Amino acid sequence: MNAPLLSVSDARKRYGPVAALDGVSLEVRAGEFFALLGPSGCGKTTLMRCIAGFETPDSGRVTLNGADLSGVPPYRRPVNMMFQSYALFPHLNVFDNIAFGLRRKGEAAEAIAARVGELLEMTQLSPCATRRINELSGGQRQRVALARALAPRPALLLLDEPLGALDRKLREETQFQLKEIQRKTQTSFVIVTHDQDEALALADRVAVMRAGKVEQIASPVEIYEKPATRFVAGFVGETNFVDGVVRGGALDTAFGLLPRARCDLPEGARATLSIRPERIGVARAGHGVAGLVEDFVFRGEYTLLRVRVAPDVVLRVGAYEGGFAQGEEVRLSFAPDAGVLFAEAA
Incomplete structure (x- = not known):
């Protein structure tokens, strides 16, 4: 078996008396779509922020491609994040939003144009390249945010409730697009969600969390058909x-x-x-x-x-x-x- 891309080992994090993470261990494989699923306050967002470098675990290790990320700031990690709010720049058009990270890295204009063009086509946004953000639908904004996060070719992409702002029908359509983009890029995705249908529809494997602990990690079918605990059985479906x-x-x-x-x-x-x-x-x-x-x-x-x-x-x-x-x-x-x-x- 190949070594995992991401490994979290016995991660612990407290905020005063509250144990946000209580000995969490998990692995994410290269090219995998992985979901962190659980109710509000279960620790999934804290875990994501520890992976991204916005929080530091009190103990335990986070490694990426075997390298310990302890003390590595977020901007030096080969990890990108797509926020629930999308955090797009309203004064820039679609092309410039997607190109933003590449320009900050100092890439050549030709390389930037090629990469942005590739992502515009992949996300079906080519006709929108010169539009401003306020001229886009909610689904289009979501795809711009995704393309911008993928532009620097991160080893790992973290998605924080990425479909939460979309209505039900658009959310279902976007799930198929998200899976297709993930397969095409072969980038490892970790999605954080409280929506069980979303986790089961998107992920290759799901980690169900409760009260700072991982209750079960398995495929969506196994999570649904063979829940390991009574909590998982009641929470999923x-x-x-x-x-x-x-x-x-x-x-x-x-x-x-x-x-x-x-x-x-x-x-x-x-x-x-x-x-x-x-x-x-x-x-x-x-x-x-x-x-x-x-x-x-x-x-x-x-x-x-x-x-x-x-x-x-x-x-x-x-x-x-x-x-x-x-x-x-x-x-x-x-x-x-x-x-x-x-x-x-x-």
Whole structure:
């Protein structure tokens, strides 16, 4: 295996009594799109600022291509950052915004023109080269900021909530553009976001953070299908948590026994099953757990039902065939391999 491009080892950072980073370790590979995902205050922005050099860890190491970055100021690191606000220069046109960093480095005019032209074409901004920033749409400004950050050919690009200012439809379109640009440049991207859909759509791997710690690092599919902790299961996507007791390899719940294909917990252990709404089968008749539809929300490709299966248990169920009505009796089914079982303390 090749050495990682970026390595963070046991990074710790405190602000008074608050541990913003509490022993964070992770690696980013060359050419990888990596996401730092977590709620506000989890430490992801502090970690990004430590990588960029705007903050210094109290302890631990940050290395890039094997070189220790301790004491290296931001402007000497082969790292660039794209800020959420974009921080574009309103008095400069698109071409000059993108060229700004190259001119500061003293590159030749011909080289600057060639590099800016390449990025204008890559970001589909060539027709906008002479426009001022206030003449651009939000999506165009986002691409100008991205092109400017990529212009000096950084080894690593940090993106701080880069799509947060865009509306939903434009954000989805821009995600495809961002992935395409990353693939073309083969620059390692690290995106910081609290938006789980964004992280899952963009990243090759995702680090889910909570309270200054990394809960799990894995591919988007593994994060969603095989969350390592109860926090990850609840934070990424929608899920149901079903409490019970392990009996004979099944989970004994308030609404009956749920068979398990695999159960590593001892007999009698208290446990919680995390099961996604789309993994629960729903029908109007037949075998399964009886329930009553309390409410529903139309989501376009499916309808999200709230089904009461016990006095104190309501499950969210994804129904891909419509027509279910409030107050209707239904039957729910659970495959033995559906969901992930956590010990009660998880």
